[in-house]
Amino acid sequence: MADIKRFAPPGGGRSFPPFSIAVAHGGTLYVSGLGPMDAQGQVPEGFAAQFGLVVATLRTLLTGAGSGMDRILKVNVLLTRAEDVAEMNLLYREAFPAANLPARTTSVVMALPVPAFLLEIECVAAL
Numbered sequence: 001m002a003d004i005k006r007f008a009p010p011g012g013g014r015s016f017p018p019f020s021i022a023v024a025h026g027g028t029l030y031v032s033g034l035g036p037m038d039a040q041g042q043v044p045e046g047f048a049a050q051f052g053l054v055v056a057t058l059r060t061l062l063t064g065a066g067s068g069m070d071r072i073l074k075v076n077v078l079l080t081r082a083e084d085v086a087e088m089n090l091l092y093r094e095a096f097p098a099a100n101l102p103a104r105t106t107s108v109v110m111a112l113p114v115p116a117f118l119l120e121i122e123c124v125a126a127l
Contacts, residue, residue: 006020007022007064033120036119038053043116047081048087054120072123072126074123077120078107080110082108088119
């Protein structure tokens, strides 16, 4: 039976709900929804800044777990504003390698747990 490894949310004094930021099992890494909050608990203004922070956090998490952006199998993007879909597609194209585009679902939701969040990204990646 394959071991299960759980990754705790990063420190920095932020409070988190009870969850693992990622869980590895076998050759797969399951990444929880990542919102645009920095280590000081600040949320940047503007969609592009928030998207950039989420992708940077995702990249760091994947690398630390032994994976990478080119190993992502499936992405779920949650947006709180339909008008951000076009910009998200442009930024997404820059963030994800064209030769290794993962499967993706994009949803526009009424709200996310932190009202200032304009998006959240979760994924499944190969290790």
